[in-house]
Amino acid sequence: MSIVILAEKPSQAKEYANAFSASNKQNGYYQVKDPLFTEETYITYGFGHLVELVPPSYYDSKWKKWSLQSLPIFPDTYTYQVPPDKKKQFTIVAKLLKQANTIIIATDCDREGENIAWSIIEHADAFSATKNFKRLWINSLEKEAIIDGFNNLQDGLTYRSLYKEAQTRQISDWLIGMNGSPLYTLCLQQKGISGTFSLGRVQTPTLHMIYKRQYEIEHFVKTPYLEIGATIKTDKEDTFKASLSPFKRFSTMVDLTSYLTEKKTSIGIQDGHISNIETTYKKMSSPRLFSLSSLQARINQLYKISPAETLKAAQSLYEAKLLTYPRTDSPYITTNEFNYLKNNLDNYQQFLKSSIEPTQLTPRKRYVSNKDVQEHHAIIPTKQVISLDRFNKLAPLQQHIYLLILKTTFAMFLPDYGFEETIIETKVQSLLFKTKGHVPKVMGWKTLFNTNETTNTKELMLPLVTIGQKVSVELSAIEKETQPPKAYTEGTLITMMKTAGKSVDNEEAQQLLKEIEGIGTEATRANIIETLKKKEYISIKKNKVTVTEKGKILCQAVETEPLLTSAEMTAKWETYLKKIGKNQGGTQDAFIANIQKFIQHLLVSVPTNMENLTFTPSQKIKDCRADYQYNSFPKTKPSNKMARATDKKSSTSLGHCPRCQHEVILKKDFYGCLNYPDCRYTLPSHYRNKKLTKANVRALLKKKETVITGIKTKDKVTYNARVSQNNNGVIEFIAFEAKK
Structure with a gap:
């Protein structure tokens, strides 16, 4: 009898083996010895997924070729297979698992890690009620964290529900892809559109979300308007600008002039006086700690790096034992992490060459919350502080990510940024104008960051004035235009996916939406964007996401089906999937049954809806690889009669x-x-x-x-x-x- 530790990949298995007293590398596994284990112990590994769902043709030969008559594709059971290039390793893993009386699941600590482990165990026919299943759940690959994790193994069956959640997500995505892709491709071919089109439960609403934003931008009609501006000059020739309070917008010059006449003022120079001055001392806390999505969004904003590249670099830093587990959706840490960070402050400070002393040495709710940390805490540095020599050998992106996370974590312990906010109120007859100034007093945590790494409050130096002081005020009409929405970047797209399409521009607002599950998961959103690129549905130019001609065609075809395009509906599906993972009443059978009903609906409605769609000859192109045209959105959906x-x-x-x-x-x-x-x-x-x-x-x-x-x-x-x-x-x- 033996103990088998199942890792996700060779590099992970190697870190586990190096943490123990002795290890011996064999073909496809390690034999290890350590006081922790009293029986023969082996560490084996997958290459990520060792098993995958079989193609439709496995179930029935009629599903080998795409045909509308052969749909739907609904197997009675779902079968898995081992890809040819992984059969050798699977044979080694299966043999070890079958012989073991204790299996320790040590894949990545998330849903997909559970799916990888349990799908291997099931396919190897190694699941038995007589076996003992344990789970290693750690956030760091440091030796101390690994040993501590093996000393505190959890019941492996506790996390089996996460496997059911991931497997349900996998099967439902397979069903929509295997049915929706041939359905839309064949219907589009009947309309003269060549090429293949793939659909996805998360991929398609994400694409449609980009399409809608782009449509709004391209069809936005700018509306001119006017504002009243004021330039104030003191008797000492000091000048500053002021804005009308409350703010008011005018559609025409006639409206603006009429308003000023009513207030007994006019465009030009007139007398005024300082009616009030308020000076308030304010504090600003350091930024929140990073989840994966907030890290991806910030790195994209700073360096125009894709979310997929950021995840890859963060994962490599995790495997190098420099950062904690990156695939986390939490911006919080627990008191345990706070304490080890506090104990390492001198080392972090020395590396950052910071002269400011930490003063925030007790946990604050903004960063530390035991109840808000479920599977994983925020991404933070490990106890191991990198040397300057090793840091210089990192790739540039790895350096950017490590420094940003280290600074953000260390800033949590530094004094708040303190500043004086001064508001000067100036009156001209009955009109009130306000000027807001911002003067730094205590730089605090901001000393760590470059100006582009943190949001700076606008700093406006104001002249010294007194209440009642007479001033000269020049009123002017300022011409402006309404502006269209901004195009998505890959960073803002990640945020929009996380908030189910709800538009939020700041970190605090995102926190208020934390109950919304969003579309996709923290670990899969970057991959969804990469899939859209590979399918040539979107392109990235100067960090702006645009829909290609092929992407537009698909969006025109699917937008009559709200369940395919609605980000909110996809978020509800994700919420139900999480109920399965948390054992809160959701079942795999119920979810898959609903997906099948939805597909049945598509088979009836899509061919009919497609008849009413008309595509221009410029859209009927080989593989739909036309040059991108900003004006190619149809303004209306013409009927066949209109199209002819x-x-x-x-x-x-x-x-x-x-x-x-x-x-x-x-x-x-x-x-x-x-x-x-x-x-x-x-x-x-x-x-x-x-x-x-x-x-x-x-x-x-x-x-x-x-x-x-x-x-x-x-x-x-x-x-x-x-x-x-x-x-x-x-x-x-x-x-x-x-x-x-």
Whole structure:
């Protein structure tokens, strides 16, 4: 009888073996000796997954080739196989597991680690009620942590539910991929679209989320507006800017002028006085500790590095015993970690060459919470502090990640950043203007970081003034425009996946959304983005994520099915999967049954919905690898009748299309290209409810500026606007035009 320790990969097995008193490397395993073990003990390993789900053709020959008639693909049971290149190692592992009376699962401490271990044990037919199953659950590969973990092994069956969760996720993803991919590919081929299209339970809503954001950006119409600004000058010639309080926006100059007249003021210089001064001392705590997703987002923001590269580098630092386990969703540590970090402060401080002394030596809720740490705590440095020589040998990305995590962890012990916030209130008649200034007093934890590594509060030095002091105030009208949403970066996309598409811009707001499970898991989101790249659904240019032509086609095809595109619905699925993992009432059979019902629904609805879709000839391309076009989104979903119509009825041409040089004519309520639908160029017939004249249209078609006269506001005040046409056929405001 023997004890077998099952590691996830060779490097992990080697670290375990090196932690024990003696080890002997054999073919595919280690034989080890240590006072911890009284029986013969072996460490063996997989290469990640040693077993995988079989392809559909294994179950039935009719599923070998894609055919709409052969769908759905619903096996009665789900069978696993060993890939040819892993059979040799699996044979070694299976033999050791069968002979063992105690199996210690020592794969990565997460759902996928459980899936890897138990799928190997099950396929090796090594699961038995007579065997003793234990679980090694550690956050570091340091020798001390490994020995401590083996001294405190947990019941292996306790975590078996995580295996059921991961296996359920794996089977459901397989079902949607094996059914959805041929369904949409074949239906699209019937519409003249070549190439193959793959679907995924998480992959597809993520793609659609990017598609929606891009659509909003490309179809955003900027709206001009005006604000009132103030430049304040003292008798000593000191000047500073101020903003109207409360803030007010004006759609026209007429509205702004009317407002100022009502307040007995006007554009230009007039007298004012300082009505109030408030100075408050404030403190700012150091940044929260890193989870994997927040680390990926921050590294992408700082260095434009992909989440997948960040995970790979963080994993390598974990295996080098420099960082704790990286695949964590928690920004908290427990008191145990806080204590060992506190005991190592001198070493961290010496490496960082920091002269500021730690003062925050008791746990604070912002960072330390035993109840909020479930599977893994935040990513922090290990007790082993790297030497400068070894640090210099790390790859640049590894250096960036290690330093950022070390600084963020050490900053938790440093004094808060302290600053004085001064608000000066200036009155002009009944108008109130405010100016906010920020003066650093105690740099505290900020001394650790470069200016680009942390969010800096705007520092504005203000002149010395007194309440009641007379000042000169110059009021001005500031022209601005509403701005479209920002394109996703890979970093912000990770955050959006974690919050199920809920838009949050700051760390605190993300914390409030921690109950939302998001789409994907902490460890799989980066891989989802990489899959979208490999499938050529998205491209990354200058760190901005854009949807390719192929991605747009798929999104147009799937957007009639909310369950395929809804990030919130996918998040609910993830929530149910976690119930399985936590033994909170969810079952594998129930979840898979619901996935099968959903697929049955798709088989009925997708062919019908696809009939109403029309794709332009430019989209019907080999493998859908067209150059990316920003204006290729359809503005409407035309019916078949609309798609067939060429609209070549007699009408007066007003000019030539800027895109294809065909004639442009007035259609029902817009101007359009005579080459529709091959060319989808359009121009609206009205601007701000004012009908365009033929002269306006002719000028816009030639990309010239033109003046639209007699535009009315809600208050029935008229004005003239100078406009032009951008590359997307959108009329853009340039300036107000004086009336003649």
